Amino acid sequence: MPLSESPRLLLNCVDLLLDAVFLISADGRIRYVNAACEPIFGYTPDELIGQPLFDLVLPEDRARTLEEAALIMAGQPRVGFVNRYRRKDGRPVRVMWSARWSAADQLRIGVARDVTEQHHSQDLQAATYAVSEAAHHASDLDTLFPTIHDIIARLVPVAGLVVATCDGKGAGVHLAYGRDHHGAPLTVDERLAREHCHEVIASSQTQQLPDSALTPPETAGAGVFWLVVPLMDEADPIGALLLKAHPGTAFSDKDRELLGFVSAQVATAIERSRLKAELLRAARYDELTGLPNRRLFHDRIDTALARSRRRQGRMALLYIDLDDFKGVNDTLGHAAGDRLLQEIGRRLERCVRRADTVARLGGDEFVVILEDIHGPQDAAAVADKIHHSLRQPFAIADHTLHARASIGVAIHPEDGDDADSLIKHADRRMYRDKARG
Known part of the structure; x- marks a missing residue:
């Protein structure tokens, strides 16, 4: 008897296969599946027929499963595609597929194998x-x-x-x-x-x-x-x-x-x-004060200059040197001096905006980068604010201290278009301020 005249015999043979054989309609519903589906998916054929196979795919694998299905329905046979499904008992199972599209039958034909252990x-x-x-x-x-x-x-x-x-x-x-x-x-x-x-x-x-x-x-x-x-x-x-x-x-x-x-x-x-x-x-950060150190300062000023050029705006650099800081170390000790530097760093940060940068170059030298200012008057106002803040008393090592600082200001682009030029101008003006006492 020709095989084409014995569909029941053919289906009985398919039921003996260890791999699951699926026939999926164009809308994604299961039209037929053999008995091998139950050991893999936990469902009997009767429970699966008529249901969308895609509903069993784990959420994490659904996007690429849809991509794979589209390739198959476009006429590209696929072999060895692996995705994951949720079994009836809730456990995940990893399945490897061989599949092709039958245009004459308007069915997706797929053979599935459990490869979880492998x-x-x-x-x-x-x-x-x-x-x-x-x-x-x-x-x-x-x-x-x-x-x-x-x-x-x-x-x-x-x-x-x-x-x-x-x-x-x-x-x-x-x-x-x-x-x-x-x-x-x-x-x-x-x-x-x-x-x-x-x-x-x-x-x-x-x-x-x-x-x-x-x-x-x-x-x-x-x-x-x-x-x-x-x-x-x-x-x-x-x-x-x-x-x-x-x-x-x-x-x-x-x-x-x-x-x-x-x-x-x-x-x-x-x-x-x-x-x-x-x-x-x-x-990149100073161990004592937690402020950006010299290396990070140079990165920040280069970035700030690039932004200022792009916006055709202005920025300022304040070079700050504490006056007679050595006297604190000599009279109260280096631990007290370190405490004072930490407190000064915190006060400097409170004098500027969050977008600005306060950095410690080393010793008693600090710098401030002020971005997006209107002119020199903005930088001068911040310098005055710093002077006022540092004159407020510090309680250090059971002593009340008052700090003073000399501040030099340089403005971009008036005083230069690169970091070295701004630093030199600000440093020179800081020493001029210190010389005036």
């Missing part, structure tokens, strides 16, 4: 490499955390991620990052989240919690769970990851194993980024 070790390797690369390229923690979110979302389906970091040796916990899978801010009860983070960090054990344990009661979802994973770097607490599952799902044992491995890489990445930020800050 990809597990690859996922671990990929996660290690991706997190290491993220730590290397991130300029700070604010740029590192979104990248870590993307990496985790490619490994484990998450509806949202919160990163909590420890202040010092686990003394306090700060919620440094929190976003859902769309990138929108994630709402959690910060007090409850910190409490659970402390528990997890103290025990070094992962906890699974209901949404109500971390979310305000009015927004808590039924059947929604969180996984709180400790971040430990060589036994020292770094913080915790708080991962929110999609509604109606839970994290599997494989997910926990994968997240436990990834959390160690994330902890190392966070510590490395912190160290990099500290080194960068030490290279």
Whole structure:
């Protein structure tokens, strides 16, 4: 009997295949699927037929799944495409597809194979490499955390991620990052989240919690769970990851194993980024006052000059030298002198706008960059404000001190079009001011 006359026999043969065979209509609904779908997706054929297959795709994989479907329906057969689905029991499954479009039947024909196990070790390797690369390229923690979110979302389906970091040796916990899978801010009860983070960090054990344990009661979802994973770097607490599952799902044992491995890489990445930020800050900021140092000052003045030229505007440089600062060190000691420098730095910052720059060049020398001024009168007004501020008493080492300073002012573009010219003019005028007493 010709095979074409035996469709029932053909379907019975298809039902013996270990791979799932799907026939999908142009609108994305399942027209036929063989018995092999149940071990992969957890649904029987009767439960799936008539349903949109796309509804089972994990949210993180939907955009590229739509792109792949468009290629297939445009007549390009695809082999080896992998995406992730949610099984009937809520667990994710990774599926590899071979598919083509049958124009005559107006059906998408796809063969699906469960490759979850095969990809597990690859996922671990990929996660290690991706997190290491993220730590290397991130300029700070604010740029590192979104990248870590993307990496985790490619490994484990998450509806949202919160990163909590420890202040010092686990003394306090700060919620440094929190976003859902769309990138929108994630709402959690910060007090409850910190409490659970402390528990997890103290025990070094992962906890699974209901949404109500971390979310305000009015927004808590039924059947929604969180996984709180400790971040430990060589036994020292770094913080915790708080991962929110999609509604109606839970994290599997494989997910926990994968997240436990990834959390160690994330902890190392966070510590490395912190160290990099500290080194960068030490290279650009004055250790005593916390103000920009000479190197950062030169970067700032070059940037300010470029903006001033572009806007055809004006800017000013104030060169400030404290008068008789050596006497403070000689009479009260260097510790008192350091305290005075710190207080002076804070007062100088209060005399200018947030957009302006106060920097310490070294010793008792400070500079101020004033951007977008109307003319010399604006710079003179700030110089007078600084004089008045420094004349107010300082309480240092049980003594009341009054500081004085000599200030030289240079204006761009009148006094020059480059940093060296402005510095020379301001420095010369500062010494002239000092000579006048």
